[in-house]
Amino acid sequence: ETGVTQTPRHLVMGMTNKKSLKCEQHLGHNAMYWYKQSAKKPLELMFVYNFKEQTENNSVPSRFSPECPNSSHLFLHLHTLQPEDSALYLCASSQERGLAGGIQRGANVLTFGAGSRLTVL
Amino acid sequence: QQQVKQSPQSLIVQKGGISIINCAYENTAFDYFPWYQQFPGKGPALLIAIRPDVSEKKEGRFTISFNKSAKQFSLHIMDSQPGDSATYFCAASGGTSGTYKYIFGTGTRLKVLA
Numbered sequence: 001e002t003g004v005t006q007t008p009r010h011l012v013m014g015m016t017n018k019k020s021l022k023c024e025q026h027l028g029h030n031a032m033y034w035y036k037q038s039a040k041k042p043l044e045l046m047f048v049y050n051f052k053e054q055t056e057n058n059s060v061p062s063r064f065s066p067e068c069p070n071s072s073h074l075f076l077h078l079h080t081l082q083p084e085d086s087a088l089y090l091c092a093s094s095q096e097r098g099l100a101g102g103i104q105r106g107a108n109v110l111t112f113g114a115g116s117r118l119t120v121l
Numbered sequence: 122q123q124q125v126k127q128s129p130q131s132l133i134v135q136k137g138g139i140s141i142i143n144c145a146y147e148n149t150a151f152d153y154f155p156w157y158q159q160f161p162g163k164g165p166a167l168l169i170a171i172r173p174d175v176s177e178k179k180e181g182r183f184t185i186s187f188n189k190s191a192k193q194f195s196l197h198i199m200d201s202q203p204g205d206s207a208t209y210f211c212a213a214s215g216g217t218s219g220t221y222k223y224i225f226g227t228g229t230r231l232k233v234l235a
Contacts, residue, residue, distance in 0.1 A: 002164065042125070043165070043210065043225040056222065090164050109155075110223065112164030 127226025
């Protein structure tokens, strides 16, 4: 196990359903991420939380709603999804090492969970 | 300018052979280039990474070759084994893309035949 746990591993939902994906990290990291993985496409960054504050929303549709109650937990709330939203959703965490006045660039190592496979009917 | 182009899309190699996966980038501000390995049913895991101040980094059977002037980097897997069969992603980060925003390639599905 990587120390990043995602549940559920598989989810099938209709377009009118509301569901949530959960991610928990046991690594003591201070940053958490949601990525979308679709076949033959690069991993798409969706959201970034740093010290529980959302620092990135990569133009994600409002039918995806993230929540980060603390540095160890991250949720992705799903509602009125479309079939094209079917994909593997990956959670990741990292330890951001801050320098005075900034954050060390490109230095973090992403630790991924195993993903939640979402199918929207 | 934010893309990372990866090739080939899939690769089949005989056991003991050399697997080579290539990536190219445009943004010269990128300063960190990791490779991630993903097995079926698992999330990607960091395999090896390089910074542009060196031209090569080797860890066991895995080597990254980096050509700063050509803005290209590649992963070489020596003595490829069936256990290396996985999907490999290159990535780049740094510069204006954000301190922790990785740009990933599209992935290469490697199959090593026994």
